[in-house]
Amino acid sequence: MSSGSSPIVSVPSVHELVKEKITEIPDRYIRDTSNLDHEYHDSDDSSAKNNIPVIDLESLLYGESDSANSELENLHSACQHWGFFQLVNHGISSLVIEKLKSEIRNLFELPLEEKKMIWQGPGNMEGFGQHFVVSDDQKLDWSDMFFITALPINMRKPQLFAGIPLLLREALEAYSLGIKNLTMSLLGKMAKALKMDSDEMEGLFNDCSQRMRINYYPPCPKSQQVLGLSPHSDAAALTIVLQLNETEGLQIRNDGKWVSVKAIPGALVVNIGDMIEILSNGAYPSIEHRVMVNPTIERLSIATFHSINSDAEFGPALSLIDPPRKPALFRTETVQKYYQNFFAQKLNGKANNLDFMRI
Ligand SMILES: O=C(O)CCC(=O)C(=O)O
Numbered sequence: 001m002s003s004g005s006s007p008i009v010s011v012p013s014v015h016e017l018v019k020e021k022i023t024e025i026p027d028r029y030i031r032d033t034s035n036l037d038h039e040y041h042d043s044d045d046s047s048a049k050n051n052i053p054v055i056d057l058e059s060l061l062y063g064e065s066d067s068a069n070s071e072l073e074n075l076h077s078a079c080q081h082w083g084f085f086q087l088v089n090h091g092i093s094s095l096v097i098e099k100l101k102s103e104i105r106n107l108f109e110l111p112l113e114e115k116k117m118i119w120q121g122p123g124n125m126e127g128f129g130q131h132f133v134v135s136d137d138q139k140l141d142w143s144d145m146f147f148i149t150a151l152p153i154n155m156r157k158p159q160l161f162a163g164i165p166l167l168l169r170e171a172l173e174a175y176s177l178g179i180k181n182l183t184m185s186l187l188g189k190m191a192k193a194l195k196m197d198s199d200e201m202e203g204l205f206n207d208c209s210q211r212m213r214i215n216y217y218p219p220c221p222k223s224q225q226v227l228g229l230s231p232h233s234d235a236a237a238l239t240i241v242l243q244l245n246e247t248e249g250l251q252i253r254n255d256g257k258w259v260s261v262k263a264i265p266g267a268l269v270v271n272i273g274d275m276i277e278i279l280s281n282g283a284y285p286s287i288e289h290r291v292m293v294n295p296t297i298e299r300l301s302i303a304t305f306h307s308i309n310s311d312a313e314f315g316p317a318l319s320l321i322d323p324p325r326k327p328a329l330f331r332t333e334t335v336q337k338y339y340q341n342f343f344a345q346k347l348n349g350k351a352n353n354l355d356f357m358r359i
């Protein structure tokens with residue numbers, strides 16, 4: 001990703017607005033509620049259709065052949081039909097997760113003067129701030145974020161890393177490594193399920209980038225009229241979301257309706273991004289999702305995005321297309337140009353990024 005050319009319109013910190021105990025929510029955050037479509041299935045509806053699939057990583061990777069095969073089928077079906085699943089027995093230590101939770105809370109509680117030292121700046125998308133704000137009159141999300149490139153190590157911003165409190169840095173390092181290993185295992189299994197050449201997958205991700213978006217959604221007294229995060233699909237290949245507290249909010253678009261994700265305690269939420277939709281030539285579609293805000297309680301999450309090697313070109317996997325019978329549905333593009341396009345626009349559902357690549 002080239003961050004240098006991406007527009008950044010700086011916006012206020014919502015956390016600071018809330019601390020000021022404002023009585024009126026600024027108009028920039030208030031959505032047209034007729035477009036908001038609050039109707040949604042609840043995922044504790046007992047029918048299987050309304051439940052986001054659960055994948056057991058231990059049985060997928062290390063199970064006896066019967067259980068590993070059946071978990072591979074579950075993975076394939078979850079990726080084809082849901083684009084979202086919860087991952088249990090994922091092997092990331094609960095100690096690391098607990099440390100991360102408390103240190104991230106501390107990060108957002110830092111005094112504003114300290115946060116300003118690690119704030120985004122001209123030509124720099126990393127640190128505290130916001131993405132996808134391209135004009136002064138677009139509606140804003142009711143959230144703050146902290147964005148960081150964790151891998152490969154040579155793409156880190158040393159000054160930003162140095163500015164992160166030491167305990168958080170240690171927790172992030174451990175989490176980053178665990179999530180990278182887990183993502184590579186999942187990508188390997190997806191290649192197998194798709195009958196894609198495993199070397200092709202490996203070659204695209206052997207120097208993959210890992211970026212983290214840490215989201216802080218303050219409570220909002222007009223929670224039904226704002227959005228924590230606008231509807232979007234993720235540009236990356238695979239996203240792993242860890243909810244850092246119990247507050248619900250993530251919703252995914254399934255069959256045209258918004259479905260609330262009820263995070264299983266200790267589980268990770270995995271979702272297919274646009275890069276996998278393109279790479280799989282449409283077999284694993286990315287899914288539109290958004291975040292709602294709670295009226296009284298804050299919500300925190302960390303989304304970890306893995307993307308194809310930054311110096312690569314990508315398009316549908318060669319092993320998955322066979323024209324004229326199976327033509328490529330997307331063109332080939334450099335990862336750099338793909339991300340330039342993504343970060344130059346506001347979040348607007350699923351279309352932007354894929355239309356840029358569609359043939
Ligand atoms: O906060 C969440 O649960 C999801 C965040 C998300 O979709 C993102 O950061 O791309």
Ligand SMILES: [Fe+2]
Pocket residue numbers: 232233234239289303
């Ligand atoms: Fe997302």
